[in-house]
Structures are given as C-alpha cells and as structure tokens.
Amino acid sequence: MYDVVVVGAGPAGSMAAKTAAEQGLNVLLVEKRQEIGTPVRCAEGISRESIEKFFEVDKKWIAAEVVGARIYAPDKTEIVMSEDMAGNEVGYVLERKIFDRHVARLAAKAGAEVYVKTTMIDFERKDGKVKLKLRKLGEEWEVETKILIGADGVESKIGRKAGIIKTLKLNEVESCAQYLMTGLDIDENYTHFYLGREIAPGGYAWIFPKGNGSANVGIGVLPKMAEKTAREYLDAFIEKEGIEGKIVEFVAGAVPVYGEIETAVADNIMLAGDAAYHADPITGGGIANALSAGYYAGKVAAEAVKRNDFSANFLRKYDDLWKNDFGRKLRRNKKLQLKFIEMDDALLNKLAGAIAGKNLREMSVAAIVKELLKAHPKLLWDLKDLF
Amino acid sequence: MGRKAIVDRRKCAYCGACVAVCPADANELIETFLEIYDERCTGCGICVKMCPMGALAMVEVD
Numbered sequence: 172m173y174d175v176v177v178v179g180a181g182p183a184g185s186m187a188a189k190t191a192a193e194q195g196l197n198v199l200l201v202e203k204r205q206e207i208g209t210p211v212r213c214a215e216g217i218s219r220e221s222i223e224k225f226f227e228v229d230k231k232w233i234a235a236e237v238v239g240a241r242i243y244a245p246d247k248t249e250i251v252m253s254e255d256m257a258g259n260e261v262g263y264v265l266e267r268k269i270f271d272r273h274v275a276r277l278a279a280k281a282g283a284e285v286y287v288k289t290t291m292i293d294f295e296r297k298d299g300k301v302k303l304k305l306r307k308l309g310e311e312w313e314v315e316t317k318i319l320i321g322a323d324g325v326e327s328k329i330g331r332k333a334g335i336i337k338t339l340k341l342n343e344v345e346s347c348a349q350y351l352m353t354g355l356d357i358d359e360n361y362t363h364f365y366l367g368r369e370i371a372p373g374g375y376a377w378i379f380p381k382g383n384g385s386a387n388v389g390i391g392v393l394p395k396m397a398e399k400t401a402r403e404y405l406d407a408f409i410e411k412e413g414i415e416g417k418i419v420e421f422v423a424g425a426v427p428v429y430g431e432i433e434t435a436v437a438d439n440i441m442l443a444g445d446a447a448y449h450a451d452p453i454t455g456g457g458i459a460n461a462l463s464a465g466y467y468a469g470k471v472a473a474e475a476v477k478r479n480d481f482s483a484n485f486l487r488k489y490d491d492l493w494k495n496d497f498g499r500k501l502r503r504n505k506k507l508q509l510k511f512i513e514m515d516d517a518l519l520n521k522l523a524g525a526i527a528g529k530n531l532r533e534m535s536v537a538a539i540v541k542e543l544l545k546a547h548p549k550l551l552w553d554l555k556d557l558f
Numbered sequence: 559m560g561r562k563a564i565v566d567r568r569k570c571a572y573c574g575a576c577v578a579v580c581p582a583d584a585n586e587l588i589e590t591f592l593e594i595y596d597e598r599c600t601g602c603g604i605c606v607k608m609c610p611m612g613a614l615a616m617v618e619v620d
Contacts, residue, residue, distance in 0.1 A: 203589050212573055290589060326577035326587055338581050341607055346575055348610045394579075394607045401610035423610035425575035 173199050173316040174476045175469075176303055177283075178291045178329060180207045183444025183461035183468075184322030185274035186225070190469025191320075192281035196476055199314065200278055201305065203323075205288040208271030212324075212424030213458070214349060214387050215265045216362055216379050218534065221459035222263060225466065232270035234381035236260035238360045240534060244523030245367035245516040252531040252538065253361070261534045262362060264379045264387070265458070294319060294329065299481065301439045317481050318472050319440050322465060325425045327446035333437040336448065342395035342512075343429045345374050345455055348402040349389030350409075351420035357386055365408065366519050372396035373512045374455075376408045388414060391426060391455055393512060428452040430505030431498045436486040441468045449493070453504040453511065453536055460497050467492035503557045504536060510554065522547060561601030561616045565592050569613035576605035576614060 177188045180202035188200040215234065222228065238260055239253025254261050279285050289307040296302075301319045305312055321329030325344070330336040357363070359380040366375050373393025380386045390405040397404070401423065408414075429448040435441060443449065444461035451460065471489040475481050514522070525546035531538050540558045544551055563576075563584070574587040584598035585605060596619075606614045 203587075205589065210571070210573070288589060324574060326574040328586075331583065339579050341579060341604060344575075344578060344608070346608055346610045397607075400612040402612065421571065423571035423573040423575065425573065425578045425608065425610075427578070 172300065173197050173314060175199070175318045175320060175472045176201065176301070176314065176316040177320040177322055179322035179324055179444070179446065180275045180285070180287070181271060181322060181324065181444060181461065182274060182458050183446070183449070183465040184320065185271065185278045186462050186465030187320045187322060187443055187468040187472070188278035188283040189274065189281050190466050191472045192278060192283040194469065194473035196473055198278070198283035199316070200275065200283050200285045201289045201291060202275075202285070202287045203290045207275045207287060208268040210422045211267040212347075212422055213267055214377055214379050214389055214455075215267050215381075216262060216456065217265060217458045218262050219260060221462070225462050228263075229273070232266050232273055233263050234266045235264040235359060237262045237264065237362050237380065240364060241358070241361045242364045242366065242523070242539075244520045245369065246520045248520055248523040248527045250523055250527055250531065250539065252534050254532060254534070264362070264381055266381070291323070291328070294332070296439055299439075317439065318475060320468050320472065321440060321442045321446045322444050322461075323446050325427050325445040327442065329440065330442045330446050333440050335435060335437050335440065335442055336432060336446075339425075339427055339429060339448075340395075342373075342393060343427065344394065345391035345426040345428055346394050346397065346401040347389060347391040347424045347426055348400075348405045349387050349422050350405065350418040351381070351385060352388050352414070352416035353385040353419050355384050355386050355414065355416040365412070367516050368396075369516060370408050370411070371404060372398070376405070378414075384416070393428075396512065426450050426455045426457065428455065428505070428508055431494070431501040434483075434487065434490050435464075435493065436483050436489055438483045439481045441471065441486055441489050443468045449497070449501070451504055452501060452508040463496050464493045467496070506557060507536065507540065507554060510551065518550075522550070560619070561603070562596055562599045562619050563594050563601070563603075563605050563614055564617050565594055566613045566615070567591065569611050571611050571613070573610065575608050575610055579604050579608045
C-alpha cells in the first residue's frame with residue numbers, strides 16, 4: 172500500500188510527489204499523458220520570486236527573462252510596469268515542457284514511483300483508505316493508498332467525484348487558445364497584455380516572449396460573454412494587431428477563474444493546483460500557486476502518515492496552509508475580476524489614461540489597483556479596503 | 559431522444575476544457591482523446607460554448 176498516490180504530473184502534482192517522497196513517504200505519481208509537460212495549456216509566465224522560492228533556476232527551462240509588463244487599453248493607452256533598473260528581471264517565461272519534466276524527475280529522484288500514460292479510471296474510499304483503479308496500455312489494476320492527491324487539472328475527476336469542487340459555470344472559467352509564434356518583431360523585455368471587450372470579452376490577449384523572436388501569443392475569453400470561439404478571437408487579435416510571424420505550435424485550454432474554494436480536502440483526499448481552482452482569477456496565472464499548493468499537500472501528507480490520521484478534519488491543515496499563503500489573494504482578485512468583466516472599452520481607456528505614464532515599479536495587480544484608486548476612487552470604491 | 563454533443567476529433571485539441579464545465583460528467587479526456595458518453599449527455603450545449611476550438615457541436619438524435 173502507498174502512503175500517497177498523486178494523480179497528475181503538472182507543477183502541483185510533481186511538487187506534491189517530490190515533497191512527500193522527500194519526507195520518506197512511499198509515493199506513486201501517475202500521469203495520464205504519455206509525455207509529461209505537453210501539451211502545455213499555459214502561457215508559461217511566472218514571477219521570479221515564485222519560482223526561486225522552490226528551485227535553483229536552470230537556464231534549460233527558462234525560455235526568456237522579462238523586466239516588466241506592458242498593458243494596453245483598447246485605444247492603445249499603455250501602462251508600463253517595470254523595476255527601476257534595466258537588467259533586473261522580475262519574471263520568467265518558462266519552457267514548461269522541460270520544466271514539468273524537471274520537477275517530475277526531482278520527484279522520482281526523491282524516491283517517488285512515476286507512471287506515465289496511466290489513467291486513474293476510478294477510486295473508492297473504504298475502510299480508512301483509498302482504492303484506485305489504474306489503466307496503462309489497456310491493462311487495468313488496483314492500488315491502495317492512505318492519501319490521494321488530486322492534481323488532475325481543471326477537469327479534475329477526483330475533486331468532482333469526492334464532492335470537493337463544483338463544476339465550473341461558463342462565467343467561472345476562461346476558454347483559451349494560444350500559438351507559439353516565431354519570426355516576431357516584439358519587445359522581448361516585457362510581457363504584453365491587451366485588454367478590451369472587443370478583443371477578448373471577459374479576459375485578455377497576451378504576448379509572452381520566449382526568446383529569439385518567438386513568443387506565446389494567446390487569448391482567454393469568458394464563454395458567458397464570448398460570441399465566437401477562443402481560436403477565432405485569437406486569429407482576429409493577430410490580424411488586428413498586425414502580428415506577423417509563423418505559427419509553430421498550437422494549444423488550447425481552460426483556466427479556472429473561480430476564486431477561493433471553501434475547502435480542498437475530503438477524507439483521504441487533497442486537491443492542488445487547477446484541480447482546486449487555485450489559478451489567479453484576474454491574471455489566470457496558475458504555476459506559482461500550484462507549486463505552493465503541491466508543496467503544502469506533500470508536507471501535510473507526511474504529517475498525516477506520521478499521525479495515522481487521514482480524516483478531512485486533519486487534512487484541513489493543508490487548507491490552512493494554502494489559504495494563508497494565497498487564499499486571500501484569490502478572494503480579492505475574484506472581486507476585482509467581477510468588476511473588470513463589467514468594464515466596457517470606454518471605461519478601460521479612461522482608467523488606463525488616468526494612470527498611463529505613472530511609474531509603476533512594483534509588478535503586481537495590486538500596484539495597478541492602488542494607482543487606479545488614487546485616480547478614480549469612486550469607480551473602484553467597493554474595492555478600496557481590499558488593496 | 560433530443561440533442562447530444564458530438565466532437566470533431568480533427569478539430570479537437572484534447573485540452574479538456576469541455577470536461578471542466580460538463581454538469582453531467584458526460585465528457586472525459588482519456589490520455590489524448592475526448593470521449594463523450596451519450597447516455598449521460600443531457601444536450602445542454604455548455605461544452606459547445608466552452609470549446610476553444612469549435613470542435614464540439616450539438617446534433618439532433620432519434
């Protein structure tokens with residue numbers, strides 16, 4: 172019997188497996204795809220701080236470093252956020268194909284078993300443990316575990332079957348499409364964000380540089396507000412912006428913009444990353460929270476094994492940890508997102524105009540909102556205590 | 559019988575977006591392909607709205 176089975180070898184799952192294995196637990200990491208880290212379903216951006224908290228940065232999985240972000244209102248008014256000094260990189264654009272495999276390898280190195288092309292078909296909680304049915308290359312078998320960690324993505328089977336999460340509604344999720352383009356003429360020192368209801372209703376379009384004229388060019392739209400598919404919005408955006416380059420890869424995906432869930436645990440079960448809707452509701456960024464959540468889940472799993480207590484009540488320690496870390500931010504940014512999706516293009520232009528040219532030195536959503544609150548306190552009155 | 563979702567596997571990017579929003583658990587992303595379980599599909603059309611690729615459609619079945 173395993174101490175921990177982790178389903179999903181993305182950043183949350185591999186981090187959980189790595190952490191649990193480092194604590195001496197008997198761990199199995201299962202990934203349904205035959206290749207870890209692909210397709211990415213991700214724009215690959217992360218702050219330097221978030222990644223350096225857990226890893227020694229290796230150039231092999233860093234595609235590009237950026238010094239700031241440029242945000243464009245519909246009328247092209249620009250908000251520039253960057254650190255004071257040139258050369259002070261604040262963010263990375265990862266090469267997730269390599270990064271995800273790196274983290275999975277660290278889990279393996281720490282002692283976790285790893286099975287790829289292996290699907291969890293079903294699970295059942297019984298007699299204080301979990302029985303899992305797995306399938307690999309058509310062959311089915313059962314394993315038992317004390318703890319099941321669901322890092323099985325936004326489509327989490329574990330979270331839904333355990334009754335931890337509710338199915339996302341069409342105003343709680345972004346429908347996303349992205350091209351990896353090459354031969355681009357862009358400012359590679361910045362990540363670029365394009366706002367506007369016409370371009371991306373309920374979301375935004377992005378260009379995240381990946382070095383040597385390549386970039387992730389993508390879009391997320393709120394299906395509730397969208398009138399066509401994300402792919403069609405992406406093509407329209409590229410045409411409107413006159414972005415010229417060759418498409419060398421194409422991915423699609425869903426990003427939860429739900430906000431904070433009440434609990435990510437049930438008896439014997441913890442959810443981490445997109446499975447727990449841990450992605451940021453305003454930026455859609457999910458890697459940082461996924462890594463933290465995976466780390467906490469691994470730690471709490473070790474404590475649970477030591478105490479031989481796998482009850483939801485005990486596992487709530489995990490809730491405390493992730494909520495203390497980023498729960499408040501999920502709550503806050505969800506409120507901001509609800510406000511943002513109500514803004515029409517005229518209002519976005521007005522707001523951007525009010526703070527364009529201001530020197531935003533801190534790279535954060537909070538920094539923008541604080542400036543906006545100074546410029547237009549009434550418009551964002553109900554958010555004033557949050558920022 | 560009413561409406562059911564169908565997938566065009568030539569358009570599908572097997573991203574799982576439709577799985578995340580299906581209230582009936584009728585869609586499943588199996589390794590690298592999408593499976594729709596007709597007997598569970600209620601014909602609500604939510605997955606069609608969600609699909610980033612336009613790979614899903616509703617059809618009348620009898």
